[in-house]
Amino acid sequence: MCRNHYSISNFSFTYGEDRLFFLTMSIFKYKKAEQVTWKPRYIILSYMQVVETIDEMRRLRSKLTEPVGLVPTMGYLHDGHLSLVKRARTENTSVVVSIFVNPTQFGPQEDLKNYPHDTKHDLALLEKEETDVVFMPSVEEMYPPQFDSWVEVSEVTERLEGAFRPTHFKGVATVVAKLFNIVQPTRAYFGQKDAQQAIVIKKMVADLNMNLEVVACPTVREPDGLAMSSRNIYLKPEERKAATILYQSLKLTQQLYSKGERDAERIRQGMIALIKKQPLANIDYVSIAHTETLEELDTISPPALVSLAVRFGKTRLIDNIIIR
Amino acid sequence: MCRNHYSISNFSFTYGEDRLFFLTMSIFKYKKAEQVTWKPRYIILSYMQVVETIDEMRRLRSKLTEPVGLVPTMGYLHDGHLSLVKRARTENTSVVVSIFVNPTQFGPQEDLKNYPHDTKHDLALLEKEETDVVFMPSVEEMYPPQFDSWVEVSEVTERLEGAFRPTHFKGVATVVAKLFNIVQPTRAYFGQKDAQQAIVIKKMVADLNMNLEVVACPTVREPDGLAMSSRNIYLKPEERKAATILYQSLKLTQQLYSKGERDAERIRQGMIALIKKQPLANIDYVSIAHTETLEELDTISPPALVSLAVRFGKTRLIDNIIIR
Numbered sequence: 164m165c166r167n168h169y170s171i172s173n174f175s176f177t178y179g180e181d182r183l184f185f186l187t188m189s190i191f192k193y194k195k196a197e198q199v200t201w202k203p204r205y206i207i208l209s210y211m212q213v214v215e216t217i218d219e220m221r222r223l224r225s226k227l228t229e230p231v232g233l234v235p236t237m238g239y240l241h242d243g244h245l246s247l248v249k250r251a252r253t254e255n256t257s258v259v260v261s262i263f264v265n266p267t268q269f270g271p272q273e274d275l276k277n278y279p280h281d282t283k284h285d286l287a288l289l290e291k292e293e294t295d296v297v298f299m300p301s302v303e304e305m306y307p308p309q310f311d312s313w314v315e316v317s318e319v320t321e322r323l324e325g326a327f328r329p330t331h332f333k334g335v336a337t338v339v340a341k342l343f344n345i346v347q348p349t350r351a352y353f354g355q356k357d358a359q360q361a362i363v364i365k366k367m368v369a370d371l372n373m374n375l376e377v378v379a380c381p382t383v384r385e386p387d388g389l390a391m392s393s394r395n396i397y398l399k400p401e402e403r404k405a406a407t408i409l410y411q412s413l414k415l416t417q418q419l420y421s422k423g424e425r426d427a428e429r430i431r432q433g434m435i436a437l438i439k440k441q442p443l444a445n446i447d448y449v450s451i452a453h454t455e456t457l458e459e460l461d462t463i464s465p466p467a468l469v470s471l472a473v474r475f476g477k478t479r480l481i482d483n484i485i486i487r
Numbered sequence: 488m489c490r491n492h493y494s495i496s497n498f499s500f501t502y503g504e505d506r507l508f509f510l511t512m513s514i515f516k517y518k519k520a521e522q523v524t525w526k527p528r529y530i531i532l533s534y535m536q537v538v539e540t541i542d543e544m545r546r547l548r549s550k551l552t553e554p555v556g557l558v559p560t561m562g563y564l565h566d567g568h569l570s571l572v573k574r575a576r577t578e579n580t581s582v583v584v585s586i587f588v589n590p591t592q593f594g595p596q597e598d599l600k601n602y603p604h605d606t607k608h609d610l611a612l613l614e615k616e617e618t619d620v621v622f623m624p625s626v627e628e629m630y631p632p633q634f635d636s637w638v639e640v641s642e643v644t645e646r647l648e649g650a651f652r653p654t655h656f657k658g659v660a661t662v663v664a665k666l667f668n669i670v671q672p673t674r675a676y677f678g679q680k681d682a683q684q685a686i687v688i689k690k691m692v693a694d695l696n697m698n699l700e701v702v703a704c705p706t707v708r709e710p711d712g713l714a715m716s717s718r719n720i721y722l723k724p725e726e727r728k729a730a731t732i733l734y735q736s737l738k739l740t741q742q743l744y745s746k747g748e749r750d751a752e753r754i755r756q757g758m759i760a761l762i763k764k765q766p767l768a769n770i771d772y773v774s775i776a777h778t779e780t781l782e783e784l785d786t787i788s789p790p791a792l793v794s795l796a797v798r799f800g801k802t803r804l805i806d807n808i809i810i811r
Contacts, residue, residue: 309690314638366635
């Protein structure tokens, strides 16, 4: 019972050692000043922790309530990432998001140096999604000078992206294995946009008996169909416009398949012809492959992964659909 | 209170779903038959579980009390292995021992097919050491047909054993990573006899942030100094006698070092000269190296790993000491 006038009271305090609770309370005002009482209208409990060291992440992990969902990201978050965080939030008691631009998955000629970042914005978005812990290690923390152990998945890493980015999946598998060992999630969430990545990680988890579930979530698209990607920001206006051809060509495949076409090579050629109408587009590959082995198909039998990689200027985009 | 005459009562019953308790009870006899009472003189609670599938191992693991110690073995257990189990027993609440002759760590010309085994004897020894769980998977269970993910530790795996057995440590690191993921031990125990193996596994655990402690335990030797090894059984009587030269040459190094010798090459040559006096011995390597990088030393500064591999007929033996 409080007998003074208050309008808004906003304060924070530390609860225990780890968790910072921000309480925002607003007070109902009664007509008679004498009757003003404390009545919390809403209480926001925001206890997102941001940690930069492996030791601190482990320490927090031991206090998180299971099940724990992990969303590994390279930051510069968009709605695609947030859809993974939302999914993790609904399926787990605790949610950890990692932000780490992993140098070992970039080739020497690739965009590591220019990879976009906006940590402040990322953290604001993650707080809104009620993330429990954001793990943001430095490169030195993840790869100390003597680092020299690697996880390699064979065969499926040699095709598609692996053929164009030969060391890419060695870097991906290694950093994801490290994150899994540090965070020890019950489930880990990856975007279907990076279809081959999800396949490689599922294979690694199965082969090495890692004790977690890998969840692949649907690709999130812009209104015109372009798959969301942190790299879309590199596109010049005319390239951005031209890039819609990717999803158009995937939709073409779906249409041809729906009409009864089963000859994979005819569909590939149809896609290539469509993309080539767009003079800014340079095709790396157009593939119709088995969803697990990634072997190219002659005849389509569902499920089949239709995927492509196309360059627009210096920007390389990938996209895919699964024919079911 | 029991008023009948009993001499020895030996019975067993199943407790819960998982644990088989064998109770051996003996009864004090009093002079007057009427006063015979049940008095357990000793109760042996033996609840060792033997499991062959990964799923079953995981299920049992979730019920074990932490901390959990793991001793990975290839079976045909000797006192060296048992020293690891004893150490695990003293340092942990639960002890898991794996028996798995891992095919991926044998080269095509090596002794995989003839590797000795005696499961019944192994299990009897492990029961005596109060092992909680023995994990004995088949090759198919550990390496299903599509298996194709590997853990590789670079640099330190290329020297010494790695130079003579090029795929050996890839197989070791991979199977040990799998066992760690399946058993999720707090601590894992390895013999110092396989010095390079312990170094490789410690490096893998550090680099990939595996959440456990690796404990290397002292080499156990026969009375004449030969390091215990499952492969010693291959030795013909004259080879067995000749094999004592390994430890003699290691002791020579210790003596030379104690007398002030610091020139690594002079010591190597001394060891080689001694071993060559034994006509049955064929040297693969004699090394004095840094205990972490395994780089060969010119000048000895402790700690230094003095190690060797010598063939006697078809049997290849390794041994080492650390100069501190």
